[in-house]
Amino acid sequence: MQQITLKVSGMSCGHCVNSVEGAVKAIGATGKVDLAGGTVTVDFDETKLSVDAIKEAIEEQGYDV
Amino acid sequence: MQQITLKVSGMSCGHCVNSVEGAVKAIGATGKVDLAGGTVTVDFDETKLSVDAIKEAIEEQGYDV
Numbered sequence: 001m002q003q004i005t006l007k008v009s010g011m012s013c014g015h016c017v018n019s020v021e022g023a024v025k026a027i028g029a030t031g032k033v034d035l036a037g038g039t040v041t042v043d044f045d046e047t048k049l050s051v052d053a054i055k056e057a058i059e060e061q062g063y064d065v
Numbered sequence: 066m067q068q069i070t071l072k073v074s075g076m077s078c079g080h081c082v083n084s085v086e087g088a089v090k091a092i093g094a095t096g097k098v099d100l101a102g103g104t105v106t107v108d109f110d111e112t113k114l115s116v117d118a119i120k121e122a123i124e125e126q127g128y129d130v
Contacts, residue, residue, distance in 0.1 A: 014127075015080030062079075 002046040005039050006055065009064045016063070023057040067111040070104050071120065074129045081128070088122040 011020060017033040020040050024031030029044035042054055055065040076085060082098040085105050089096030094109035107119055120130040 010078075012077035013075075013081055015084065016078055019080065 001043055003041060003043050004051055004054070005041045006058070006065050008033075008038060008040050008058060011035055011038060011063060019061045020058055020063060023061045024054060027053060027057045029054060066108055068106060068108050069116060069119070070106045071123070071130050073098075073103060073105050073123060076100055076103060076128060084126045085123055085128060088126045089119060092118060092122045094119060 008020060011017065011033060013035075017035055020033050021031045024040065024042055027049060029042050029049055031040045031042045033040045040058065044054060058065050073085060076082065076098060078100075082100055085098050086096045089105065089107055092114060094107050094114055096105045096107045098105045105123065109119060123130050
């Protein structure tokens with residue numbers, strides 16, 4: 001398992017938290033958003049997922065990573 | 066039909082717009098959020114709905130009206 005913290009801009013409310021954490025969960029990882037800090041910390045299996053795939057999943061929700 | 070514009074605080078993104086407009090729609094009225102202005106303008110049938118009921122529906126989504 002590996003952990004990364006990504007800077008995500010445009011998250012402004014609890015719905016945004018759900019969108020981002022949901023997107024991460026949908027690809028099989030676990031994300032925890034820090035709304036005040038504008039970051040998401042993701043735990044993922046590096047043999048199954050790439051950082052690019054995680055970034056892409058979040059970007060698809062309309063946020064810049 | 067009657068129209069009111071309510072000041073709603075805490076709306077910060079497109080998800081918030083959907084929450085507020087959805088709450089208004091769910092009680093049979095039509096709401097249009099102005100995110101920049103922090104307001105929602107609601108068209109409703111005053112013989113069926115009160116302003117208090119509209120405020121309550123929005124407050125239930127976690128916003129202050």
